[in-house]
Amino acid sequence: MNAPKAQTDKVDTDCVIVGAGPAGISAAKWLLSFGVPFRWFSTDGDVGGLLHRVSNAIHNYPGGHFGSGLDLVDALRADVADLDDTSPVAAHVRQLRLSDGRWHATFLDAAPVSADSVILATGTRYRTLGVPGEDEAMGDCVSQSATADGEHYTGRTVAVVGGGDAGFENALRLAEHGCNVWMLLRNDQFKARPHFVERVEANPNIEFYPFPTTVTEIRPGEGDDACRLILDVAGRRQLLDVACLFVRIGVEPVLPAIMPSLETSGGFVVVDSHQQTSADGLFAAGDVTDCLLRSVATAVGAGATAAKAAALRLGYL
Incomplete structure (x- = not known):
């Protein structure tokens, strides 16, 4: 060349x-x-x-x-x-x-x-969250595609950020793999199509974390829970350990x-x-x-x- x-x-x-x-x-x-x-x-x-x-x-x-x-x-x-x-x-x-x-x-x-x-x-x-630890964890315990990576986390606890079609669809795909899915959202004003919202709300493997929840930092976890999330939940700091965080925020x-x-x-x-x-x-x-x-x-x-x-x-x- x-x-x-x-x-x-x-x-x-x-x-x-x-x-x-x-x-x-x-x-x-x-x-x-x-x-x-x-x-x-x-x-x-x-x-x-x-x-x-x-x-x-x-x-x-x-x-x-x-x-x-x-x-x-x-x-x-x-x-x-x-x-x-x-x-x-x-x-x-x-x-x-x-x-x-x-x-x-x-x-x-x-x-x-x-x-x-x-x-x-x-x-x-x-888009990414732009929080500390995200760049380092991307491709390891942070993903942007449940279709590509979901099977790897079959039966494990994961989290999804994203209130639009992509976020809800990723949660449903992860649930199909037997994952226990936390939805981490800022409010209950979902942007996803009603069809996706209805399916997510009816799925026993998917649960909404208390509103409003914002991820403020990502740290390495231990064992199967390789991803430790530092959360702001209605102004209070909380920790959530998951196998992977899926970020689909547009x-x-x-x-x-x-x-x-x-x-x-x-x-x-x-x-x-x-x-x-x-x-x-x-x-x-x-x-x-x-x-x-x-x-x-x-x-x-x-x-x-x-x-x-x-x-x-x-x-x-």
Whole structure:
């Protein structure tokens, strides 16, 4: 593999795509069809984005049924392999800057690029609690997927944080493995669908810890209870020992560390019907945007729309 160019060797192109999930791949395919020169980057040079961490089946994408996110990633890799040798370059974008009517992208590990337009398709990552001990325990006694890790804790006591669909669904999956599940929630105003709430409330293996409960620290435990949770329960400190803590508190957008101020909603980038952001020439597509539904289907459509809007802006259509 060739070493990246020196940071002073700036590359000029018409469009830059940042991200290689379904939205980024769709944008790349459409830019190719419109004849728009572009450069394409993803953090690791691979495709799929957050799909690498989706363990459940994907059955609501028209024309395809996939056993997991990784199965879909394999299909996406095969698709990209047919794109006339076009594939994302491994580079971590650090800054996006607009100057003299052009966008300038700098990377931690690649040459800077200037372009007339940018399509931001950087997706999301799972939110974490941000408490002491969490980073050290992640992948050991802290997990973000009951589908991937639940079987390992069959018959043991575990805890789940998350009052939305993902939190409740993870609790149900753990109960299917015979786990005794504590739900650690801030209040009883659940965001999960009523169907999930009813099933959780009726399951004898799942119990709600007293409201409000907040995890404030995670420490190593002993024996089967490898995870010691320091809790704030209605202002009182309590300890809870479990085999594992499952954290499912939603997702957050992945954005460059330095970029112009954009209109956002809840941290997600606001776009119009052409996927145009509040900054001229900067388009965004997929889960990074403030869209009604985050899914493979909507990301693919948004990536295609962003590509056409960029092609129109650049005069290729």
